Amino acid sequence: MDSQSDQGRIDLIHVVVNSGTGSKALHIAKSVGVTGGTVYLGKGTAHNHILELLGLAQSPKEIVLMVAPEHVAQKAMTKLNDELKLKKPNHGIAFTTSVRSVIGTRSMVYNRLFEEERGEEVMHKLINVVVEKGRAEEVIDAAAHAGAKGGTIINARGSGAHETERIFMMDIEPEKELVIIIAKTEAAPGIVEAIAQALDLKEPGKGILFVQNIDNIHGLAE
Numbered sequence: 001m002d003s004q005s006d007q008g009r010i011d012l013i014h015v016v017v018n019s020g021t022g023s024k025a026l027h028i029a030k031s032v033g034v035t036g037g038t039v040y041l042g043k044g045t046a047h048n049h050i051l052e053l054l055g056l057a058q059s060p061k062e063i064v065l066m067v068a069p070e071h072v073a074q075k076a077m078t079k080l081n082d083e084l085k086l087k088k089p090n091h092g093i094a095f096t097t098s099v100r101s102v103i104g105t106r107s108m109v110y111n112r113l114f115e116e117e118r119g120e121e122v123m124h125k126l127i128n129v130v131v132e133k134g135r136a137e138e139v140i141d142a143a144a145h146a147g148a149k150g151g152t153i154i155n156a157r158g159s160g161a162h163e164t165e166r167i168f169m170m171d172i173e174p175e176k177e178l179v180i181i182i183a184k185t186e187a188a189p190g191i192v193e194a195i196a197q198a199l200d201l202k203e204p205g206k207g208i209l210f211v212q213n214i215d216n217i218h219g220l221a222e
Contacts, residue, residue: 010099011073012128012212013037015064015080017092022062025092028083029066029076037066038130040154040178061092065128065178067099067210100125101192101211103201124214125188127151127181129195131207136177142198143181146191151181182214 013034015025022039029037039062068076073096085091129139136153143151155177183191192211200206 009070010067010102010210011070011096012099012210013064013066013068013073013076013080013094013096015066015084015092015094016061017064017084018090019060019062021084021092022064025062025064025080025084026066028079029064029068032075032079033072034066034068034076037064038176038178039064067102067208097212099210099212101209103192103196103209122185122213125183125185126212126214127183127188127191127195127209128212129179129181129199129201129207129209130176131179131199133175133177135199135207136179138199139179139195140181142194143183143191146194147187148181148183148191151179154178154180 013029015022015029017025019041026034026037026039041060041062066073066076077094077096080086080094084094086094127143129136131139133155140148140151140153155175181191188211192209195209196202201209
């Protein structure tokens with residue numbers, strides 16, 4: 001895949017499916033050019049309106065995250081909809097969000113994080129970091145030193161429980177950790193750089209970081 005530093009936009013594909021179907025969703029997306037993804041469990045343990053919105057409150061689900069150029073993401077969404085029969089009730093959901101920056105993959109070099117936002121006021125960024133299991137605390141520490149107020153660690157895995165797959169052009173073992181951090185827009189570049197340096201994310205196979213705009217947020221303690 002060609003570098004995307006000067007082309008189009010990068011999308012994050014979110015797929016929420018029944019437990020055991022995450023690997024299938026990954027293989028479907030990869031068949032149209034998506035280079036890999038991460039699967040994590042989505043079953044909630046407490047009343048949570050977000051889990052209810054995603055259909056996760058009643059039964060175990062798997063959430064698949066995949067980063068791809070916009071035109072590839074559109075192809076993947078069409079094929080996922082067709083092959084997973086997402087139009088039928090309780091078969092799952094899929095949606096995309098735009099990505100501002102990607103670090104840690106040779107297949108996509110993309111950074112719009114430092115550019116001025118045009119036509120919109122974006123107050124917060126969502127920083128997502130996928131690393132080897134056991135390194136999530138290093139991400140939190142690096143972010144805290146750069147001014148982040150905290151983060152959330154989610155256990156994740158690759159596209160099969162008994163296989164080594166490739167996520168964003170790097171070898172992965174079955175289990176990973178996903179760290180999500182919400183930061184004010186003006187603080188995000190420093191936090192991103194601190195994490196990238198602390199975990200050597202610019203070196204192949206060390207992890208991947210991607211950043212998204214948060215359009216609306218409630219309940220965040222400043």
